[in-house]
Amino acid sequence: GAVVSQHPSRVIxxxxxxxxxxxxxxxxxxxxxxxxxxxxKQSLMLMATSNEGSKATYEQGxxxxxxxxxxxxxxxxxxxxxxxxxxxxxxxxxxxxxYRRGTSGDQETQYFGPGTRLLVL
Amino acid sequence: LAKxxxxxSMDSYEGQEVNITCxxxxxxxNDYITWYQQFPSQGxxxxxxxxxxxxxxxxxxxFIPADRKSSTLSLPRVxxxxxxxxxxxxxxxxxxxxxxIFGKGTTLSVSS
Numbered sequence: 001g002a003v004v005s006q007h008p009s010r011v012i013x014x015x016x017x018x019x020x021x022x023x024x025x026x027x028x029x030x031x032x033x034x035x036x037x038x039x040x041k042q043s044l045m046l047m048a049t050s051n052e053g054s055k056a057t058y059e060q061g062x063x064x065x066x067x068x069x070x071x072x073x074x075x076x077x078x079x080x081x082x083x084x085x086x087x088x089x090x091x092x093x094x095x096x097x098x099y100r101r102g103t104s105g106d107q108e109t110q111y112f113g114p115g116t117r118l119l120v121l
Numbered sequence: 122l123a124k125x126x127x128x129x130s131m132d133s134y135e136g137q138e139v140n141i142t143c144x145x146x147x148x149x150x151n152d153y154i155t156w157y158q159q160f161p162s163q164g165x166x167x168x169x170x171x172x173x174x175x176x177x178x179x180x181x182x183x184f185i186p187a188d189r190k191s192s193t194l195s196l197p198r199v200x201x202x203x204x205x206x207x208x209x210x211x212x213x214x215x216x217x218x219x220x221x222i223f224g225k226g227t228t229l230s231v232s233s
């Protein structure tokens with residue numbers, strides 16, 4: 001399957017600082033990427049949909065000014081947690097949409113990155 | 122987006138076949154069914170995807186009845202390393218791209 005990477009894998013920062021997380025599709029182009037957040041022993045929660053060259057679409061309850069998303073190329077989306085606070089500590093996971101048109105129909109599969117563990121002190 | 126329902130947990134022993142069934146009664150005509158596996162502190166890993174009937178790959182099989190209101194993930198001869206959370210998701214395929222909404226998943230525990 002296709003590979004999606006995230007960087008960094010772990011980050012510890014002080015309260016009030018900003019943290020940038022990168023998501024890359026390594027062997028395919030992704031016009032659409034998604035950002036999720038996962039708290040311990042819970043399922044993934046969708047935060048936003050990131051489309052290349054346009055503004056991200058945020059889910060209800062997710063502050064767009066706090067979680068800045070940039071999707072400047074077909075292989076890179078970034079999530080910046082601004083003025084991070086301890087309650088932002090979580091596991092952040094991105095996914096990239098691999099969409100292909102085929103003779104037998106369209107094929108779409110989402111591949112996930114390995115995740116980024118954020119700890120805000 | 123179609124809502125899915127799966128068992129919260131399942132237990133199995135090494136070498137057994139495990140079948141996890143997912144209900145998606147409101148699945149739409151152009152929705153596909155995708156299963157993911159997740160280990161602690163890792164991103165979900167794609168297992169298998171299908172639209173109807175049966176799909177098989179090197180790690181699993183996916184059975185989808187004609188009405189598509191449910192699907193069954195079959196893992197042949199599980200091992201301890203198959204202990205993980207398994208998610209069933211449905212999503213539409215189109216050029217706009219639709220996010221996958223995760224349910225609680227099924228926690229599979231494999232014992233020796």
